[in-house]
Amino acid sequence: MADTTCRTLRDGGLEGEHAPALTIKDSKASPFGFDVFNYVLTQLSNYILAGKSQSRGLVVVAYSRSPSFYVDLLKRRGIDIASSHDWIHILDCYTDPLGWKNRLIDKDISQEASSLSSFCQDVRNLDKLYSLIIEQGKGLIGQGKDRFSIAIDSVSEMVRHASISSVAGILSNLRSHGICMIYLFSKALFLLYNLVFLHCSMAADQVSSIFWLLHSDLHEIKFTSVLEYLSSMVASVEPFNQAAFGQRVDLENLSMLEQNFRKGKFHVRFKRRNGRVRVMCEEILVELAGIKFTPVLSEDEIINQRLLPKRYGFVQQVQFNLQLSEEERNERAKVVLPFEHQGNGKPIQIYDGRRSLGENKEEALVSTGKLQPDEDSGKGQIIYFRDSDDEMPDSDEDPDDDLDI
Amino acid sequence: MENQNLNLLDRALGLDGPSEPWPLSGRVVLIEDCVETSGSFVLHQLVKRSLSPTSSNVIIFVAFANPFSHYDRILRKLGCNLVTQRDNKRFIFFDMLMLRCPDVDEGKSSEGGLVLLYEKILKTICGLPGDKKDYVTIMIDDISLVEVAANGGSDYVLDFLHYCHALTSEFDCSLITLNHEDIYSSMERPTLILQMEYLADILIKAEPLSTGLATDVHGQLTVLNKGTSHRLGRSGNKIHNFHYKVKENTVEYFYPGSRV
DSSP: OHHHHHHHHHHOOOTTSOOOEEEEEEBTTBOOHHHHHHHHHHHHHHHHHTTOSSEEEEEEEESSSOHHHHHHHHHHTTOOTTTOOTTEEEEEOSSOTTSTTGGGGGGTOOOOOOSSEEEOOOTTOHHHHHHHHHHHHHHHHTTSSOEEEEEEEOHHHHHHHSOHHHHHHHHHHHHOOSOOOOOOOOHHHHHHHHHHHHGGGGOOSOEEEEEEEEEGGGSOHHHHHHHHHHOSEEEEEEESOSTTTTSOOOHHHHHHHHHHHHEEEEEEEEEOTTSOEEEEEEEEEEETTEEEEEEOOOHHHHHHHHHSOOTTHHHHHSSSOOOOOHHHHHHHHHOBOTTTTSSSSSOOOBOOSOOOHHHHHHHHHHHHHHHHHHHHHTOOBOOOOBSOTTSOTTOOSOTTTTOOO | OOGGGOOHHHHHTTTTSOSSSOTTTTOEEEEEEOSSSOOHHHHHHHHHHHTSTTOOOEEEEEESSSOHHHHHHHHHHTTOOHHHHHHTTSEEEEEOTTOOOOOGGGTSOTTHHHHHHHHHHHHHHHHSOTTTGGGEEEEEEOHHHHHHHTTTOHHHHHHHHHHHHHHHHHHOOEEEEEEESGGGTTOSSOHHHHHHHHHOSEEEEEEOOTTOOOSSOOEEEEEEEOOEEETTEEEOOEEEEEEEEEOSSOEEEEOTTOOO
């Protein structure tokens, strides 16, 4: 499902429609939003490099990590952008977001901008930031009809330096294409969108998809929902155990906390064009090599799984042992069943009850003679004599059915 | 590294590996404590560990809480002479007790003082000889007092912390900060401490026991060590929980139930 999200971003938007936008939100209890962001970024980079995506370039707006972090990240995932980076550009809002460092430049502290990244030294000025993003994106794709994608890490940092409405405005501008449409909004959002449309004249028709990261607990619910309205997909990372959060640590919730630290729930809400909303769930596992998504069974499946145990599932619930060990199973395989050792070339012996004692003795000797080596080999054997020739080997007919009762 | 000296805290912080390169370099450590259990002893322990003869760390200590003599007395008991280290330029002490950022009324923004402080830290790092530049630890004691100095402007404090964070990726230095969790407990959305937790790679929480007060146990430490994708290699998310007892010259760490 995480892949579905990435594919939607890959496929981009249709002519005359908003670019698909993804909000990745997390909270302190399950702070894996950044891992998900990195995952989406890597996937999208792979698609762009393979030429499979609508977009031909990617602009990363880096607020909370340095450009070198992204270079390292992509390198670890097998994408070397140090050598060829004509498809990616990092807008560095991390190193000097407020220009503090810039003031010191005359004092021997120089800042080197590379062709891979460029500095933004006043993140409070969102208009400038907007034009920088568009400028860098156009620089990647040229003047053609190609499009580019945008990744913002994170909107939480962005809103610290600017008002909610201006942040929502720039995000909406980035994904819109300049055609004003009539929307129906709730009253609370109305003013905000008015502002958005004032900006629409500058809108870019060249954005293929956009995704951003958000730490939801840092903001009022209002802001989170504004961003959710602005996006066509919302991926939220939630803690695996809700209860363990916010309590004083003791032995009981330590294990829950530990679990939360390693995995989380991943919900994605897709909003279709026609208004249909679909929610899908997965589990996130944070591992050394990155994060892994595993499907979660639906509630019915979980119930079925509990009621109808899988093979051996039931056996494990019983207190006594119904299972054979491997050794016991081998022993059982060695046992020759009653009819199997007859008719294999050896004389067929039939017990008729009238044999002389001597013959019986002989047989007894024969049988003990036979048994002796078998015991040594640890092999079980069943000695059986047929009652008469009438009885067919392995006959399953009722022996009493000739009785006239 | 002398293995016999390693305690549970050192192990939880990953200091049990080779001391070069310094395991905390490029990482952000946040110590959260509360009134009942002060977490400053963790800071002292980290000062001592960083200044140990086997490592070549340089500490830039930004003190908002106490004067130099206070730290000197404590560290002396722990077996570390801060005066000597200061003379050796391994312990650089910034006394910020009197720092008061100018008020907005005076025509300047409150961030002014913090910009100057950042400038001072940056200049100090840039002024270090080349081989020492990579082993810098910035320690701030404590963030709540930085907020006081900034006239309560938590946004300015966050900007300052952001710039300190940027230093960790630029110079690979480590940032160790202390803050009090309980002063934000009544707030619905304590942005400052939440944001700090998002920034932190390692979170050390000093709390009282959930069962109440005990004479032999002074509190518990929970260390959340977030997995790192540092260039030194990757390690997974780990969580450690143990009890501690602060003694005159040392701190004892032990697992719950391992003391009778």
